[in-house]
Amino acid sequence: MAGALVLAGCAALPAPPAVSAPVPPQWQAALPHQGSLSDLGQWWQLQGDPLLAELVAAAQAVSPTVASSRSRIEQARAARVAAGAALLPSLDASASLSRGRSQQASAEGLVPVVTTTQAGLQAAWELDLAGGNRAGLDAATQRLLGADARxxxxxxxxxxxxxxxxxxLRACRELAGVTRLDADSRQETARISSLSREAGFTAPATDALARASAAEARGRSTRQAALCELDLKALVALSGLAEPDLRQKLAPAQVQQAQAAMFSVALIPAEVLAQRPDVFSAGRDVAAASADVGSAQAARYPALGLSGAIGLAGLRAGGSSVTLDTWTIGPLALSLPLFDGGRRAANADAAQARYAEAAALYRASVRQAVREVEEALVTLQSTGARQADAQAAVDGYTAAFTGTEALYNNGLASLLQLEDARRTLLAAQINRVTLAQERQAAGVALYRALGGGWTPALAPLQATADAP
Known part of the structure; x- marks a missing residue:
């Protein structure tokens, strides 16, 4: 035992090197601090659209990804309980009862029936000399924290x-309205052109151009309506709501609004990264891999185990009884790994390699997080700056088209001029709707890049070993 303690004292397991993932001292893109600031976790409710908040909640409730992640939390919690049990003694109970005839006859020449009863308790405890079991518990704790973050x-x-x-879907429906109005306008122009051709004031080629333009617009409007149907069915699949119910909820006319509330972004990137569950989870993976290295290295050092037992036994035969009770403490067993063909060393090397992989993934997740925030900030600022220009373009092209249409109706402009004005107006209207959707998507991307309101304080357990 003294030798085992000496060997255990020599088994001071070196920790893997610390992991550093430098981040910039400040954001390079402009921060969206204009207007009212909202809580990131309640952002959906503050957008002024109750249906959006309802859809988000419904989608989270039926998502198989969320359900799978919840199941992994339970698995990680069970694994942590099992890892903690390795540090405690184990106790097993046993009992048995048997009856049979003895081979020896009694003095009266009878062969007695022997009843044997046994009961006992068996205890065992592995003394964690090298800290392998403690390292296993630390690894399981880190994985539980990571599962909660995921x-x-x-x-x-x-x-x-x-x-x-x-x-x-909202943008698609707005575009469907734009294309429908454009198709109606072109159809009216084609009708007027047909009447003018019949009266001999318009050439057949010009009338054919008007009819072709109307047909093209109808096809564009039909295609846009089909795209909206596809978006609707995709939303049904995401939310799990019945399609008739969702159609009814979407039936009221939607008024395009600017983003009702914008959340603040911390000036220091490190504060933002602390809110990212994926970065936190990657850090827990590093800590777990570090603990796995300790567990694998501990397997190369001596192991000491202690066991004990208490047994109760009784024999009854021919009216007489015999009690045979026993108890033992020990053995105190020492296991010394001498030769295993390099298996334990290979396991330690593999654990070290997994730690290096986890560290590399952690650094990559930090860089990716910074990139996602920067890109979302740039897109948000760019789309915001372009909104006024897009609206001004629509207003200008609308006035130009109205004037050209009036000239055409009075015979002072050609159909080609009218179609050109109509085409530029349609492009401007589509650009305005697309830009609004792009800005909304940028807000969602920033929400996701900032972690969606999650903080490590929501984790169910405090880490027993922080990730470097």
């Missing part, structure tokens, strides 16, 4: 996907 990440991802699909 559940939040799944919920944020589903919310973002649902919001983008909803905004896509």
């Amino acid at each position: 559940w939040h990440e799944a919920r944020v991802s589903v919310a973002a996907e649902t919001a983008n699909q909803y905004y896509s």
Whole structure:
């Protein structure tokens, strides 16, 4: 035992090197601090659209990704309980009862029936000399924390996907209205052109151009309506709501609004990264891999185990009884790994390699998080700056088209001039709707890049070993 303690004292397991993932001291893109600031976790409710918040909640409730992540939390919690049990003694109970005839006859020449009863308790405890079991518990704790963070990440991802699909449907319906009005306008021009041709004031080629333009517009409007149907069915699949119910909820006319509330972004990127569940989970993976290295290294050192037992036994035969009770403490067993063909060393090397992989993935997740926030900020600022220009373009092209249409109706402009004015107006209207959707998508991307309101304080357990 003294030798085992000496060997255990020599088994001071070196920790893997610390992991550093430098981040910039400040954001390079402009921050969206204009207007009212809202809580990131309640952002959907503050957008002034109750249907959006309802769809997000419904999608999170039926998402298989969220359900799978919740199941992984339960698995990780069970694994942590099992890892903690390795540090405690184990106790097993046993009992048996048997009856049979003895081979020896009694003095009267009878062969007695022997009844044997046994009961006992068996205890065993492995003394964690090298800290392998403690390292296993630390690894399981870190994986539980990471599983909880990944559940939040799944919920944020589903919310973002649902919001983008909803905004896509709204934009599609607005575009459908634009193309429908354009088709009606072209159809009216074709009708007037046909009357003018019949009266001999318009050439057949010009009338054919008007009819072709109307047909093209009808086809564009039909295609846009079909795209809206596809978006609707995708939203039904995401939310799990019945299609008739969703159609009824979408029936009221939607008024295009600017983003009702914008959340604040911390000036220091490190504060933002602390709100990212994926970065937090990657850090927990590093800590778990570090603990796995300790567990694998501990397997190369001596192991000491202690066992004991208490047994009760009784024999009854021919009216007489015999009691045979026993108890033992020990053995105190020492296991010394001498030769295993390099298996334990290979396991330690593999654990070290997994730690290096986890560290690399952690650094990559930090860089990706910074990139996603920067890109969302740039897109949000760009779309905001272009909104006024897009509206001004629509207003200008609308006035130009109205004037050209009046000239055409009075015979002072050609159909080609009218179609050109109509084409530029349609392009401007489509650009305005597309830009509004792009800005909404940028807001959703920033919501997702900032972690969706999650904070490590929501984790169910405090980490026993922080990730470097």
